[in-house]
Amino acid sequence: MNAQSIDIRLMGDIAEIGQTEWDACACPETADGSPPRDPFTTYRFLSALEDSGSVGPGTGWQPQHVAAFVDGRMIAVAPLYAKMHSQGEYVFDHNWANAFERAGGQYYPKLQIAVPHTPATGRRFLTRPGFEDIGRQALIQGAVQVTENNNLSSLHITFCTEKEARFAQNLGLMVRKNQQFHWHNDDYSDFDGFLASLSSRKRKNIRKERAQAQGFGGTIETFSGDQIQPEHWDAFWQFYQDTGSRKWGTPYLTRAFFDIMQDRMRDDIALVLARRDGRWIAGALNFIGADALYGRYWGCAEHHPCLHFELCYYQAIDIALAKGLRTVEAGAQGEHKLARGYLPTATWSLHWMRDAGFANAVGEYLQAERDAVDHEIEVLTEYGPFRRVQVEEQE
Structure with missing residues (x-):
């Protein structure tokens, strides 16, 4: 099997997919009654955003979920949205939008694979067990093709896992590294x-x-x-x-x-x-x-x-x-969390730009930004609140 033999479809409403099919990819661990590892990619959460009007017409988040099928069976899906702005993402690209439009381009609409309004790390390429690699590849290539075919400026995947970031980087997407503060048990x-x-x-x-x-x-x-x-x-x-x-x-x-x-x-x-x-x-x-x-x-x-x-x-x-x-993720930003036991932790996103010159400029920026984030994480961790030697201290 290869990505070329897979049928890629866009769905304008998560209800077109249905809870059984969606959760078979998003949270297969729940099949035996276990809780979902990630509550935000479940059908219950994403459908609540649509059913409540928190995404959809008038919000700048228009669902266009991308799904991969083999012989009529869905093997992978990703929560994809057409975006008319950069609000509710927590991975800021306003400067990119301004630069692109000053140069005469049209940045919006763009495509975004994300959980809207939710800066929590989790899988973004949701696959049935056994279809991890081929499913991820199909979703990435399918989303890039949709971006290109519709003459859109860019595709973004925010708060994905590091494993997904490395996988997509090998397929030509650019990796962005940021940080949050997490507590670890x-x-x-x-x-x-x-x-x-x-x-x-x-x-x-x-x-x-x-x-x-x-x-x-x-x-x-x-x-x-x-x-x-x-x-x-x-x-x-x-x-x-x-x-x-x-x-x-x-x-x-x-x-x-x-x-x-x-x-x-x-x-x-x-x-x-x-x-x-x-x-x-x-x-x-x-x-x-x-x-x-x-x-x-x-x-x-x-x-x-x-x-x-x-x-x-x-x-x-x-x-x-x-x-x-094992972990508390306390949301985006906030160095004040460091003194309260929350350590800097890397977060990841992916980006694809249709314009080659713009992609080169963004790629150079992302390399410098990754170096700066690595340095900041190192420095902040060194200044963290934890004891440096395991000796009994006097209160």
Whole structure:
């Protein structure tokens, strides 16, 4: 079998594919009842974005999912979108767009293989078991061909795995390297076990921050599954709107999205809320994977010292420890996470430009950027909060 014998199709609605076929590629591990490794590439999550109007007409994210078939059977699929802007991607290419258009080109629409509004690393080329290589190759070559046939400026694949990045690089795509800050569970028995791995100064600082945050005059609770009630979503929607309007101008997700999450994915959610004087005043939304906790959204109605750190970072570590998860991904950016035990971790994306001259310029930029990111990760890791020698320290 080769890529030329595979039928490539575009689907304008994930419902055209259906949950059984999609999840057979996206999360085959769920067939025996296991949780999905990545909740964001499941049919439940991606269809919620479409059904809620968070992507689709008027959003600048138009679904064009690309699927590969052999003898009528789908062997691979990727969440592909036609993009009219660069919002909600978290891998910034605004400068590329400006440069291309100043030179007389038309950057938008472009094609994007991604989970919209979600800077979490995971597989982007979703394949049935046994079709990994041929499926990835077919999807990559198919998406490039669609870009070329429609005279579009570019194809982008964001927050893919490193393995996918290396595979696609061999097929001519350009690799971009960035970084996030992730917490890693080094078999800690509890939060105190994690603290014991830190330098004395950082350990004391975290204890001080937690005490200060938890002294805000209220209570902090975590809800999951059927524990989550409509009042919790009503409160969190207000927090999300406030944060979204300040950071992006307009929140990306609709109110209906959170109602659908309650219906379809409440067991995959850990919602941390703070209550004071009888009302919810802050919250953080996490998604639960098989090995990782993904912190996604935060907001508040009242500002209290260190409450953001407590709800977003320290409570997330507590949840991960309780569930035996290996990693906490706390979202994009934020060097302030370093002092709280979150280490710099490489993230990957892929890019293909139809114009050869533009591709050469972007390629030179990406090489310099990768070198800079490597250096930054090295420096930040060296300045991390963990003890450099395994000796007992005096508190």
